Structures are given as C-alpha cells and as structure tokens.
Amino acid sequence: MPEQLLWTAEVFLNGLMAGVLYALVALGFVLIYKASGIFNFAQGVMALFAAMTLYGIMNGQVPFAHLINAIFGTEIHYFGWNVPALAAIFLTMCVMVLFSWLVQRYIFRFLVGQEPIILFMATIGLAYFLEGVGDLMWGSDIKTLEVGLPQGINETIDAVTFEAFGYGFFIDNLDIVASVVAAILVLGLVLFAQYTKQGRAMRAVADDHQAALSVGVSLNFIWILVWSLAGFVALVAGIMWGAKSGVQFSLSLIALKALPVLMLGGFTSIPGAIVGGLIIGVGEKLFEFLIGQPYLGGATENWFAYMLALVFLLFRPQGLFGEKIIERV
Amino acid sequence: MKDTIDGYVTEDGRRIGPVVMEMKNITLRFGGVEAIKDISFDIREGEIRAIIGPNGAGKSSMLNVISGFYVPQEGQVFYKGAQRPAMKPYQVARQGIARTFQNIALFEGMSVLDNVMTGRLTHMKTNIWRQAIWRGKAEAEETENREVAEKIIDFLEIQAIRKTPVSRLPYGLKKRVELARALAAEPSLLLLDEPMAGMNVEEKEDMSRFILDVNDEFGTTIALIEHDMGVVMDLSDRVVVMDYGKKIGDGTPDEVRNNQAVIDAYLGVAHD
Amino acid sequence: MLYREAGDFSTTYPEDSQTFPIRFDRYRYYAVLFIAIVIIPFVINDYWVNSIFMPFLIYSIAAIGLNILVGYCGQVSLGTGGFMAVGAYACYKLMTAFPEVSMFIHVLLSGVITAGVGVLFGLPSLRIKGFYLAVATLAAQFFLVWMFNRVSWFYNYSASGQINAPERDTFGIIITGPNTDAWAAYVFCLIFTIASAIIARNLTRGSMGRQWMAIRDMDIAAEIIGVNPLKAKLTAFAVSSFFVGISGALFFAIYLGAVEVGEVFGITKSFLVLFMIIIGGLGSIFGSFAGAAFLVLLPVLLKVIGVDWFGWPTDIVAHLNLVIVGALIIVFLIVEPHGLAQLWRLAKEKLRLWPFPH
Amino acid sequence: MFDAAEGQTENVLEVNNIEVIYNHVILVLKGVSLNVPQGGITALLGGNGAGKTTTLKAISGLLASERGEVTKGSIKYRGTVIQHQDPADIVKSGVVQVMEGRHCFEHLTVEENLLTGAYTRREGKAAIQRDLEMVYDYFPRLKERRKSQAGYTSGGEQQMTAIGRALMSKPETILLDEPSMGLAPQLVEQIFEIVKSVNENEGVTFLLAEQNTNVALRFAHYGYILESGRVVMDGPAADLRENPDVKEFYLGMSEQGRKSFRDVRSYRRRKRWLS
Amino acid sequence: DLVFPSLSYRTGPYAANGIPFADGYADYFTLLNERDGGIGGVMTRVPECETGYNTEKGVECYESTKGEGALVYQPLSTGITYQLIPKATADGIPVHSMGYGRTSAKDGTVFRNIFNYPANYWDGASFAIKHLLDVNDGSLEGKKIALVYHNSAYGKEPIRTLEELSEKHGFELMLLAVDHPGQEQKSQWLQIRRERPDNVIMYGWGVMNQVAIQEAANIRFPMENFIGIWWSGSENDVRPAGAAADGYKALAFHNVGSDFPVFDDIQKYVVDAGKAAGAGDQIGTVLYNRGLYAAMLAAEAARTAQEIHGVAEITAPMMRDGMEALKITEEKMAALGLPGFGPAFEVSCENHGGGGFVAMAQWSGTNDQWTLISDYEQSDQDVIGPLIAEDAAAFAAENNITPGCD
Ligand SMILES: Nc1ncnc2c1ncn2[C@@H]1O[C@H](COP(=O)(O)OP(=O)(O)OP(=O)(O)O)[C@@H](O)[C@H]1O
Ligand SMILES: Nc1ncnc2c1ncn2[C@@H]1O[C@H](COP(=O)(O)OP(=O)(O)OP(=O)(O)O)[C@@H](O)[C@H]1O
Ligand SMILES: CC(C)C[C@H](N)C(=O)O
C-alpha cells in the first residue's frame, strides 16, 4: 500500500529534522566533554539561560527586577528600549562568554584533575545555580522569542511532493533552518577541533589535565574557550527550541532528548552528534509510527530513544564515533 | 647444571622442577602490529625466569597472554601439563597465577590492607547471605584471611602504612604493595612486570630479597620482566630475550650475556 | 585533645575491623541509635515525621543502595527512580493481593522483586562503562516508568492510573493509610533504615565489598587478580536494587500513600539520589546519610529561614534556594571533592592532631 | 662548557626552604632548599617517598591539581616568585616538567603528543617540524609508532614520547622526573646522552629526579639528596660519587665493588642522616 | 484569623501557570482584608508554600501549614490532590480541587472532605462533545475525534468518559499520549495530519500546550476545531503561537477579562496600595481570574460556615460544613462585584461537585484576548453520574468507607 509507504517516508523525513534539533543540544555536551572530560549537566539550563537573556535584552527587561522590587519596594520592570535581534544575539554571546569566564575562574580552576564524576557533580551544582539565577534575573513567565525565524509547513515541499506522489509532505520551515544552522555549526566545529592547535590541545586536556598543564596548555584558556563555544551552541539551541515552545523552564529539559543522541554518537565526536541525532530522530519517530502508536499505546519515544542507543552501545561501547575506550594494563 | 625433562639443580643447590607452563608458537597481533611473533618457551617449577628485551619488544604482552588478558591469534599455552582452554583472566587467576603490572594497577580508592586482602579473594568463599549477617562464618573467614594478609604485610615490611589509602603512597611503595597483593593469593606462578622500575639500589636490594625469599620459602615459580641487568643476571635461573616480538635468546644468564644477538639488540655493551 | 584514639588498641583482627574502631565513635553511634529508637518516637509529631524524618530515612535507604552500586562498584546508574517505582508497584500489587500478610514481608518482597529487575538491567554493564552506562541506565528509567503508566494491571485498572496505599498493618499496628500514627510510620521506616545500613556495612567490609571496590577502581586489574566481573557487577546491581526497591516501597506505602509514577519516580528522582551520594561521599555508608540529610533538610531549612523568618515571597525564596543549594554543592566539591564523609574524616584527622598540627 | 666546581654561573631557579602539605594535613616537604644553576644538570636523588616528585611539582605549579600547597618558603625562577603562578605561565617563562609515570595523552597519536608539546611555541610550522625530526632522530622507535594512539604503545615507548614532548617545547629549563624508569639499559644511557647534548649544545638547564643514582651522578654536575622531605646532603656530583655513604646506599657498592643482588639476603638497617 | 494556605508554584516547569493563579488567590483575600476587614470581621491570612508542582514538596507544605489552623487546601495539582485525599480526610481538613483532582470526589458520601465544584474533568470532556454536537447539528455519527493528552493521571482522566460518549454518539475516538514535558510532538501531529480527525480535544499542561498549539498551526489544523480543557486555555498557551492560534477554543467554568467591578476594588485596595502578591501584571488573565474565583468560593464557604455555626473564628471541620452548604447564586455574585462570573450552583453532601456547568471560550489573536462564546451549560450527567458512582464505590470498598451523610 503506497499510502503507508508515503507516510513512512514523511515520518522518516520528519525524524531526520527532529534529529537535527536534538543534535543541536548534543553538540554543546560534546564540546565540553571533548575538551575537559566534563559531562556538562548544565547544558540544558545554559540553553534556557541564553534564550532568556536574549529575550530580556531584546525587550529591555531590567535584570533582577523582581528581586530588586521585592527588596526595595520599587516598581521597575523595563528600561523602555528594544534591542534589535542581531545586536541582542551579540550581547547575549558576550554574557555567555562572561559566564564561561566566571565558571572557570570560580569553579573548575579548583577542580583540575578530579575524577569525572566529581566534575559532573559540579556541573549539577552549576545547573541549580544557573536555574535560580536565571529565574531571579528574568522571571519565570513564558517568553515568546521573536527573532524572525520562519515557522510552519513548507509550502514548496508540500506542493512539489503533492505533485509527484499525490500526497504533500509536511516539513516544518523551522526545522529546515535548524538543519542549515546545524550543518554550518558542525562543519565549523569539526574543522576547529581537528585542524587547529587549540583543537588538539582541547583533546589533550580531556585525556590528562596534569600532563596538559605540564606542557603549558592553559586550562583556563581552553576551558573558557570551549565553555564559550558551548554557550554559543546553547544559545542557538535555545533560539530554535524557544521558537517552538516559548522560552520557559521546560527548555532546560531538552537536555534529556540529547543524552541518547550523545551516547549513540559518542561523547567525543562532533559529527557523531549529528549522525546520532539523525538516527535517534528517525528511529524514535518510525518506531512510534509503526509500532508504538498502533500496538503499544503510544508515547514510546522517550524510552525508545534510550533503548535504541543502548542496543547500539552493546556493539560499540564507545558509541558510533566515540574515541575507543583504551583498556590496557 | 644438569638439564632434564623433569628438572635440574642450580648452582646454589636449589632443585628446579619440571615444566609448569609452556608457551608454544605464540603469535599476537594488534591490527597491523605484530607484538609477538611465533614465540615458544617454558617455565619450570620453582625457577626464576626472566624475560628481557628492548622497549616495545612484547614482554608485557607476553605476560598478558599468560594471564589470559590477551588472546593470541596463534599458538597454545600448556599449564601443568595440559593445554589450557580459552579462559577468562579471572579463571586463570583461580588456577594460581598472580601478577603485578608495569603501570601500577592498584585499587587507588582502598587502603593498603584492603588491597592486599583483594589478593585473598580467590580463597574467600562465604556466600553473600552470610556476609550480610557477618557474625559467624563470614567474620571467621575474614579473620583467617586477614592473618595471611598480615603475614605478607609483615614479610614485605609495610606494616606502618597498612591503613593508608594507596593513592597517597609514593611510587616505590606502591610497587611493593602490588607485590604484596599478588603474594596474598599464594600463587604457584607469580608474574612480575618490572617490579623494580623507579627504585634506587637500596630499594632494589630489598625487592630482590623479597623475590628470592618468596621463591625460596613458598617455592613459588616466578616470571620476571626487568630492565636492570644487574638484577636480572643475579636473580634469574634462565632468561628469555625478546626483540621486536621475536625470541632472540634463551638460556642461563651467562649464555644470554654472551649471546651476540642479545648484545646487539639490547645490552649494547657486555654487562657485568 | 578533644578527640583521641590514644589508648585505644585492638588486640584481635575482628576488633580491628569493626565499624567504629575508636571508642569515642562507638559511643557516639550508640547514643544516636538510642535517641533515634527510644526518644524520638515519643516526642515526634506529624510535621516532623512527614516533612523531615520519613523522607530522610527513606532517601537514606535509597542512597545506601545506590552508593553500593555507584560508590562501591563504580557503576554509575541513573535508573534509581525506575527501580524505586518497581519497589512501589511491587508493594502495591502485594498489598492488594495479600491484604492479610504483614507489611514487613511485603516491603521485603518488593526489595527482592526489584533486585531481580535490577539484575536484568544490569546486564549491559558488562560491556558498557562509565557515563555511557549512566546514560544507558536511563533506558531502564524511562522504560519502567512508561510501562507502569501504560499497563493497567500494575495499577489494578484504576481510572486515573494512580496507585493508593490501602490501610495495612504489621503486628496489629497500622502502618499505611491515613490513620497511621506518626510514631508507627517512623519506627517502621527506622527499622528498615538501620537494617539496611548494617547489612550494607557488612557487605562492604568483607570480600564482597572488596570485589566491588576492585571493579570500581580498575576493572581490568580486578579481573586479572581473580574477580569475576559478571558476578561482582550483577550482585552489586542486585543488592543495590534490593535497597532501592525497599525505599521505593516505603516511599509509596508509608510516606506518600498515593503515587503517580511519572511524577514521583521520574528522572529527577534518579538524579536526586545520585546527588545525595556524591555530596555525601561515594563509597561511604555515613556519606549516604549525610547526603540524604543535606538534600532533604537544606531546602526545608532554607525555606523556613526565608519564608517564615524573613517573610520573603515564596518564589524568591525558592529561586534563592536553588542558587544556594547549587552554590553549596560547588563549594563543598571545591573544599572536598570526596564529599561530606571525607570532610568529616579529615576533620577528625585534624582533631586528632589538634592542637599540635603535624 | 658548564663547570659546577667554579660556581660562577647564576642560579636560574632557587627553592628556598619550602614546606608542602597535601590535603591540608599531610606534611611532605619539611624545608627543602635547592639552587639550580643556569646551564647545569642538577640531580635530585633520594629513596621512595623522599619528596622528589613533590619538589618538582611544587616548582612547575602542578601541586595545586593534587590538592597540595606550598605553605612556607619561596620558589624563584630568574628572580621572580613563581609559586603562585599558573602552570601554563610557568611553562611560558621556560620551565617544563616531564612527569613521573609518563602521562601521555592516551587518545592522541604519538605524533600529536609530540606536537602538543610545542603548544606554547610561536615560531611557525617549519621550526616545529624540524624539532619533530630531531626527536625522531633521538628515538627512531617513535617514528615507527608515530600514528599509533599513545595509549596502545608500550611503557618504554610512552616514556620516550613524554620526554620527546618536553623537548618539543624548547624550554630553558627541564624538570625531568625519573626519565630512566622502565627503559632498556641502552636507552637509559642514550637518554642521558641526549640530556647531556641538549644541555651542552642548546644550553638547556636540567633538574632531574632520579632513582638510578649511578647514571644520574655520572651525567649531573651537582646533586642533592633528599630524605623524608629534607635535603640531607648536597655537593658536586663528583664528590657525591665518592662519598662512602652514597656509595653504599645509593650506588650499591661496598668496599669490594658491586655485590650481587643475590647476596643481599638480610635487610640492612638503613643509615639515616636525619629523621 | 482565618487561614487559607496557598500551595503555589512559582518555580519549575509549570511556574508560568502557577504564578497568576497564586496571585489571584492571594489578592482576593488581601482585598477582603483591606476593604471589608476580613470575613465576618475576622482577618484572613494566606500563608504561601512553594510546591513546584511536586508531590513531595506538596506533602511537606501540607504538613507544615496544617498546624496553623488551615481551613481549606487548594493544591493546584491532581498529583498532590491524590496525596492529600486520605491525609486531609484523616485530619478533617477540606480540600477544594477546583476543576481538577479526582473526579469521583464529586460523590460527597464517600469523599467527605473533598470538593471539586463547580466542574470536573468529566464535565469538561462531556461538554466539549456537547459543543461539538451543537456545531455539527446534533450528530457526531461517523466523525473522528482525537484526544491529545498529558500522559499522567490528569491527562488520562477523560478517557473513560470519552469512550462512553463515543459509543453513545457514534464517533470514533483516537488517543494520543504526550509524555512530560511534551516539547516534541511531531509524531502526534503528523498522525493527526494523516488521519484528519474532525476535531482535537486536548488535556495538556505547561509547555505541552504551547507546543501542541504551535504544531497544530504548523499543520494548518483548523483552530476552531481544536478544543482545550480549561488548563490548556490561558494566555500563556496561545501567545507563543502568535496570530496562528486565532480561533483556538478552550473550556471554562468562569468568566474571562477584567470587566468586573471587583477588579476596580482590587486595583484600588490592593495594587495601588502596593499589596499585590505578584507584579500586578497578571490581573484579568485567565489563570489569575481562576485563582481569584477559587478564593471567592473559599471566602463564601467560610461565610456560610460562620452562619451555620454562629462563630466567626471557624475551624476546618466547620469550614467543611460551610463548603457542603455552599450556594452560589447570580445575586450573590453580583453583590460580590462578579456578576455572571461563574455558573450558579449548589453543593450538598451527595454532590460535592456542583452542577457541572461549563462554557466555551475562544482566543482571538487579533484582540489578544479570550472571550466566552457560549453560556454555561450542564454536561451530560446521564453518562457521568454512573461513572462517578462506580469509581467512588470502588474507592469506598478499597478503603473500608461506608458511604453516607450524617
Ligand atoms: N592493546 C594493544 N593494542 C595495540 N598495540 C599494542 C597493544 N598492546 C601492546 N601493543 C604494542 O605491542 C608492542 C609490544 O608492547 P609491550 O607492552 O608488550 O612491550 P614491552 O616489551 O613490555 O615494552 P616495555 O619494556 O617498553 O614495557 C608495542 O609496540 C605496543 O605498542
Ligand atoms: N597526592 C598526595 N596526597 C597525599 N600524600 C601524597 C600525595 N602525593 C605524594 N604524597 C606523599 O608525599 C611523600 C613524597 O612523595 P613523592 O611522590 O614526592 O616522593 P618521591 O621522592 O618522588 O618518591 P618516588 O621515587 O617513589 O617517586 C610520600 O610520602 C607520599 O606519601
Ligand atoms: C492546575 C492543575 C491542577 C492542572 C494539572 N494539569 C493537574 O490536573 O494536575
């Protein structure tokens, strides 16, 4: 039945697109993991924070207004100006760089050489902290980001496919934009990591903090650099996901969508994030469509993504593209 | 020295028994790298067998084959007269083969005592239920094994650091603790991978004494990798020399010392 | 010298390997037990039980369980929430199927059932390690929650999919349901907590514990010296899940009384328990208690201070709460990466030397 | 050539009576003072746990990442106090440490490991390439294994990689921690020859911690002997070599010359200078 | 004083919805204090406790505030309500789960302390179908209706009712679960696009609402055929989709906007006096109004209790009696400055759920506001009644409760 086939194809395409959005979040994890062995639990919150900051700057919100008002009994909320989107994105990026600097200066500088789980825990502390600060700074209401991204069904594809198959495919414009952005990001990051001195230093740091220090790699610099990069990725992810659902707390939970992607692609591989994202996206959508919905009562996507990744890992414990885990005595 | 199938007697009068472990035509490859190329040699009961050779010759890999961690692509291992079937490393350990590692592989999160006690694991058998209750059988077994461990701690003179977490120890002491852990298993074959690296002469002397005493007192067979020729020549009964995965010499220290191939590949100048 | 061990010699090995070799510590331990068992039940009220003691005791059990897996055996797991759910649902099914049987048995059996499920999901740990394993255990978390939400048999086909603890007793004392006395619930949980701690301690000080720790510190070396990794890891999963299952059962039956799986046993629960053991100290039973206390009590304390004393708006307090808890976690890690337990150990080491350092 | 006996060269590195504490409780160095003269090879000798590694880490700033700290005394490099500097800045000012126990970057190839050594250098690709070739000349074995991940090379190959990596950074001063450990005898000799030639041809200053007292004293100009966190003896290498205590305890020689390890049947009471 | 604890959530995933509700709840009591000197001469107090929509924190809040003499709890979460049903019953404190919670709590003979007037989830489902019947000239034969629901106790509530109704009216029901938090609903909406249901009903909460409405707009699903429950019908839910959300419908059991006299008083006595609970920018939003409405119902119940028992300082059990005897009439609402704000209803021992009167609201993107487009109409009690009786009986059996009134 060709109709079923067409639908499957449509689900497949949409899975690809969803995968790209997951990959955007996963990229941030990969960057930091690659450069420090830190599993950055705060990545999701960073995306939220970046998006909130972007919104706040665009709309001239007074940071910490709520807190200030509560303490001083004042009534200030807005500066009364608006910043154009591009300028606001730039300013947000500055904030994220500052954030990276603070993180390095006050947290990770003191944790050099610790075991991965300790570093992981520190990022959890950071996630709590940032979540609280973000809410205090910009308030916890839902914010609608308007940076001019197209949204909704892509008419051209709909029309063309209708012409060809008699069934118009649905592809979201936002997803198309996301794919282009993701492609550019990945390309840039791969080039950076593979072919620059800083990229090599980054991988060195991840292997052995002390040894990297001993050859003069400045952990401070490398870490600020990658956290800033991760901050940038978070901002991009925040904008994309924010456009879908408004900027609000739940944005930080998209990290959970990125974990299976990460695991499948390998924690250390930038292209892995993309490929992993695509596989997970397609896998979970197809499973839901072909098996989940008809036979299992639906809502299988969450666990299926993890199960899929788990099965892959059984065959390749380091993920598809991850660096081989060195086991020697 | 008289060399027979079932043993010989060394210069200082020790009886060396029959072959306990025999490696036959072992070949081990990692992708393109051939770490061991068709090597055969044997280890006799009660002897100290040294393996020497330049860096990257495949010595450690050979120990890994013996302890079952690497599976050679070709060749067989005979242990106590029978061909050893494919085995997991922990099964090998239960056959009475213990070892130390070149890059110290102590359990950093535990104290010295606990590390030594892990060496006793193959001898501890109480089930989990009894352990959960502790009083009674589990406690008795613990005490019993603790006594053995303490004996070895005494023997290696590390009483003072018994309760120290291993991560705080200097390199040399770690090596000694590793030896203690291996000894605690009361192995019949003990594999030592560069036990004296990073020690000064005085400490090497101590270590040598321990090795000799183990060999003497418990009759433990020892296979030893070491780069200090003084130690090797003085301690070992027989020496295998490897170079780039090939065996280039095998014999008593004296034979090896004067073997031209060995001198070229490894010793450089003839060593005293 | 406030704290000394001088004059405290052990003359036998059992004496030396007891839990509190230093007399002072031992007495303090007895004192705490005395207060917990003999005094608290008589002075306690609903608020203290429901807001402080019960969550503390139950989370302690979960933390002990997870600590066995993560802290002792080094297998990072994020499936705790899912396993607690198994305990809770097992308990519910048992309670409703065999109403006359003592709750005590039900809770224990829930632990056993969870242990089985834990072993099943522990199997991949043989190949998958580190953070990969952690993420892989999330598969268990999401799948279990989904399953309990989906298969109506588990919630006895109730319309909402929730489970409610009916009234049950043990030795004639009501333990579950709204008519439970505060002290009874407290004592019931306390018994499980103390037993868990003692069993965990026994397991970890003997050969089982050493096998786990060996696997944790260096699994390859452990295998080469004779540890069977399959057995060691799976027992760790089993024992750990047993405790986690018990805590899940108690959490549902005694503490909350009604549970909706996705919300109560969601991923946040897994993280929370993991935080507890890292903050408290990996590989330390005391640390499990310390971590549970820290993460259960601190938010309550901060809330009381902020809202009740200073009268700030609740949302600002809640946000500040996050900021403070986050900051404290970081500060603790910087001061002592190995958790509250290690901090305590070092403090004792210093006290021992006090007032003459070095 | 450098002549320690004349002692007219300035000290590049001065360690003044430092105390080091780990974890806020474990006192390891109890007042160590060293002078490392410009262009010399200085050896730091001593048994296990004497504090050699700790001293080197104190100098290179790596202590902080081990939760240790210098609580007393000062460390000066070319007159500036460096004890609170960032390790990266210390490397920039010309001091590089080769860590004990190799510490290669496991996932990087041997060649990438070496190139990372040149991280702080700014002279451009050609110079770096030249030095890479130089390192390969010193260690032909590395050239063969250049594309292997360092994690999969043998212990000795890793040690060569670590030393080569330090050479790649073209430092003024190299702190070598147990360079000979795990190397075949030929290579030990060769490494010290390299040290000597780098020292003589390029004027690089060396401070090396060594257990192999024998070789160390043959190549060094000056030596310090550490025991339990204190300097117990120092002097020009030639003098130390002749000192009877050093001879007995560090060189393993008695009046009758070298004795066999087999003969050391009883554990001798150590002679302690201080304790 | 009279204590009305507010279990609010101003943090976490549902904060955006929790804030306006809590503001409305608190502001109304502030108004009573400032303007009338409290209720019956006794001042009111609203201690707030942050639950974060989390059941455990909810329990903690309950325990920590019940000692202060709490009169009634409004947990604003079905999950917490389930926790509190047994606890509050044992403590003799009433719970008012207004438009949420356990639907069968409507049966007051079993759930003595639990109230869910004026409408519950089954009323909502039934009314939505009723509305569709009206739109489709009285017949849904052969139609296809999809339910997009939050995969939790809350979201699953209407399924039973809808199944009954689908049998009764002959439409096909299609169930689509969305897991928390619900940021990704591609599969669900692609399926809707393919299967082309005539209508979609949504039981959503939090980010799930915004995404669903956005996705519906993306696939060009006609908004007027898309109906949300009242928790999926606030400004928060539609604004992110912008103009595309125009025409989206949602159920309501109270009115919208700030066009009522009481809001002038709130401005005067509360906001201008600087006593507002929040920033004051939420006034008139759907959820603010709902909080205010909940407060009004609580205050009126307290007043009723004062009358019944003849004391001003009432206790929780008295409050329960007041709630059970509550009568909301048009006149009463008008007198309170809320003419026509909600349906008129009466509570009794047998019926803790009011009349089940619900209205339909619609969003106008161009005017940026909600408007009621129907009158309050009663839901299909013939279908719901038996279901409630059945569920309540099951609960009673399970918990050894003998149903009855005293
Ligand atoms: N797991 C592995 N994967 C790939 N190559 C390996 C592996 N293990 C060893 N090798 C390679 O095999 C060769 C032999 O290594 P091995 O460790 O046995 O040498 P060795 O004789 O012990 O040398 P050293 O004295 O330096 O320790 C080396 O070139 C090493 O790079
Ligand atoms: N991270 C640490 N924490 C606590 N104590 C430490 C730490 N590192 C070293 N020590 C202690 O410091 C002392 C000196 O150690 P150090 O490593 O400097 O000795 P070393 O002279 O280099 O010995 P070796 O020749 O064995 O390498 C030892 O007693 C050791 O226990
Ligand atoms: C406001 C809430 C009560 C609505 C929510 N979704 C629930 O029923 O749990």
Ligand SMILES: [Mg+2]
């Ligand atoms: Mg080797």
Ligand SMILES: [Mg+2]
């Ligand atoms: Mg050292």
